[in-house]
Amino acid sequence: xxxxxxxxxxxxxxxxxxxLCYRYSGGQEALCGVDLDVGHGRRIALVGANGAGKTTLLxxxxxxxxxxxxxxxxxxxxxxxxxLWLRRLRETVGVVLQNPDDQLxxxxxxxxxxxxxxxxxxxEDEVRERVEQALEALDIADLRHRPTHxxxxxxxxxxxxxxxxxxxPKVLILDEPMAGLDPSGAWHLLGLLRRLNDAGTSLVVxxxxxxxxxxxxxxxxxxxxxxxVAQGPPRGLMTDPAExxxxxxxxxxxxxxxxxLTECALLPADAMPRTRDELGTxxxxxxxxxxxxxxxxSAC
Amino acid sequence: xxxxxxxxxxxRLARASAAEKMLFSMGMLVLAVTLPxxxxxxxxxxxxxxxxxxxxxxxxxxxxxxxxxxxxxxxVSMVPLLLTLNFSGPGLLHIGPAPGGxxxxxxxxxxxxxxxxCLFFLILTTPVPQILGVMHRCHVPPVVTxxxxxxxxxxxxxxxxxxxxxxxxxxxxxxxxxGRSYRSLAMxxxxxxxxxxxRGRALEHGLDARNWQGEFRVLDDAPAxxxxxxxxxxxLEAAVLGVTVAWIAL
Numbered sequence: 415x416x417x418x419x420x421x422x423x424x425x426x427x428x429x430x431x432x433x434l435c436y437r438y439s440g441g442q443e444a445l446c447g448v449d450l451d452v453g454h455g456r457r458i459a460l461v462g463a464n465g466a467g468k469t470t471l472l473x474x475x476x477x478x479x480x481x482x483x484x485x486x487x488x489x490x491x492x493x494x495x496x497x498l499w500l501r502r503l504r505e506t507v508g509v510v511l512q513n514p515d516d517q518l519x520x521x522x523x524x525x526x527x528x529x530x531x532x533x534x535x536x537x538e539d540e541v542r543e544r545v546e547q548a549l550e551a552l553d554i555a556d557l558r559h560r561p562t563h564x565x566x567x568x569x570x571x572x573x574x575x576x577x578x579x580x581x582x583p584k585v586l587i588l589d590e591p592m593a594g595l596d597p598s599g600a601w602h603l604l605g606l607l608r609r610l611n612d613a614g615t616s617l618v619v620x621x622x623x624x625x626x627x628x629x630x631x632x633x634x635x636x637x638x639x640x641x642x643v644a645q646g647p648p649r650g651l652m653t654d655p656a657e658x659x660x661x662x663x664x665x666x667x668x669x670x671x672x673x674x675l676t677e678c679a680l681l682p683a684d685a686m687p688r689t690r691d692e693l694g695t696x697x698x699x700x701x702x703x704x705x706x707x708x709x710x711x712s713a714c
Numbered sequence: 715x716x717x718x719x720x721x722x723x724x725x726r727l728a729r730a731s732a733a734e735k736m737l738f739s740m741g742m743l744v745l746a747v748t749l750p751x752x753x754x755x756x757x758x759x760x761x762x763x764x765x766x767x768x769x770x771x772x773x774x775x776x777x778x779x780x781x782x783x784x785x786x787x788x789x790v791s792m793v794p795l796l797l798t799l800n801f802s803g804p805g806l807l808h809i810g811p812a813p814g815g816x817x818x819x820x821x822x823x824x825x826x827x828x829x830x831x832c833l834f835f836l837i838l839t840t841p842v843p844q845i846l847g848v849m850h851r852c853h854v855p856p857v858v859t860x861x862x863x864x865x866x867x868x869x870x871x872x873x874x875x876x877x878x879x880x881x882x883x884x885x886x887x888x889x890x891x892x893g894r895s896y897r898s899l900a901m902x903x904x905x906x907x908x909x910x911x912x913r914g915r916a917l918e919h920g921l922d923a924r925n926w927q928g929e930f931r932v933l934d935d936a937p938a939x940x941x942x943x944x945x946x947x948x949x950l951e952a953a954v955l956g957v958t959v960a961w962i963a964l
Binding site: 478521560 | 870
């Protein structure tokens with residue numbers, strides 16, 4: 415089901431970056447030959463160490479930055495940077511950056527969330543409906559009259575995300591959305607992401623939480639030093655500790671534990687559980703099988 | 715400033731129509747300034763105090779804390795009204811009671827107190843964004859309202875930033891003597907300025923991401939002014955006028 419190779423008869427990706435290069439005006443090169451494919455309804459984790467260029471890449475995906483070379487495609491068409499194109503790009507691609515204070519400006523939550531849909535020139539009733547839905551989805555409906563400076567960090571993050579969700583983009587891109595959220599907030603956010611994804615929205619999450627990426631993503635894109643190293647299913651790309659260390663990353667916790675358990679012969683070598691539940695299932699099955707055939711290794 | 719903002723958002727009239735509140739406040743202000751201080755301004759004062767403390771339920775302690783400043787100023791201003799300075803006559807300087815001083819002082823103070831409370835009603839019940847909303851509907855140029863909104867919004871961001879930087883500096887003994895304090899303060903100002911530019915740019919990106927067309931068009935879910943309430947307010951103001959006139963006539 416997860417395929418790293420894209421044959422010609424697969425649908426055109428909703429968003430595609432081809433050989434993006436970007437050099438800051440100070441002369442510093444931030445991105446070099448970056449490719450990224452975002453298919454319809456896919457869940458993609460963009461991983462990379464700090465400074466790898468994740469945020470720079472994300473700013474390209476909604477036209478905030480224009481690459482020095484390379485092309486961005488939306489539904490197969492190359493993106494222009496005139497007003498009409500930028501409007502279409504930002505209707506399709508919603509980007510929520512890390513610091514909510516850089517995105518909220520209005521007097522109260524309700525007004526801030528209404529900003530995006532209003533800019534899409536929808537009529538007032540439609541805007542109101544979208545705002546209500548977004549507030550409900552992010553569980554902030556009771557905060558609608560609160561001014562933005564009387565919100566906690568987690569609440570501000572949710573307002574920022576609501577502002578993007580209200581625009582109903584086909585691709586929602588989030589830069590470290592879990593950072594700074596408490597476990598309850600993170601859990602709620604994951605629920606929202608799942609609902610959006612089930613409804614067909616593609617999701618791109620930039621993160622350096624390897625365990626989350628491994629468990630959640632259908633595809634992982636690894637960025638290192640401004641270069642896109644690879645894009646593909648997590649199992650193929652996130653299991654070599656040496657390689658990941660080279661990119662400033664490490665293997666997910668569950669991979670480490672699985673390898674340890676395999677060494678102690680408590681887990682078959684070909685088991686590659688991605689989640690805690692999968693691990694539990696495989697472990698129990700293997701232990702039951704071991705007891706039945708009386709085959710417990712002492713090498714541990 | 716923080717107290718006023720908090721009170722404005724948490725009082726019982728916070729969600730009421732801003733137009734109604736402004737009509738009440740400005741109408742009473744006009745009455746306070748034009749009617750004779752006694753009994754006109756006194757009646758206005760009583761009505762507005764009832765509105766602030768009774769209707770809007772602003773906590774009395776908070777209110778007293780805020781009115782203390784203006785009240786002190788008014789008390790001090792009474793002194794020159796009560797006395798006259800005379801350079802003629804025996805001696806270098808002659809200070810004596812001014813004829814009609816007490817009446818003048820009483821009248822001016824009463825009128826000032828009433829006027830200040832009219833404005834207090836407005837600022838303690840109406841959050842700044844609501845006022846800006848009314849201004850926008852009165853076709854005040856967006857340049858004015860949008861910049862005001864940004865100033866309001868980012869004031870809090872910078873207050874919090876100043877606090878953080880200042881605490882960090884204090885933790886590293888940045889204010890341990892006068893010379894260091896000046897230096898630390900200068901660095902704080904510089905850092906704030908740099909951050910302001912950076913935040914401005916970042917906000918621009920954030921707004922662009924939501925298809926900013928150049929104007930801060932937002933929707934409000936504030937209630938519109940109801941004609942009956944507006945009529946009630948006008949009636950109340952007419953009543954104040956009527957009571958005053960009747961009192962004087964008698």
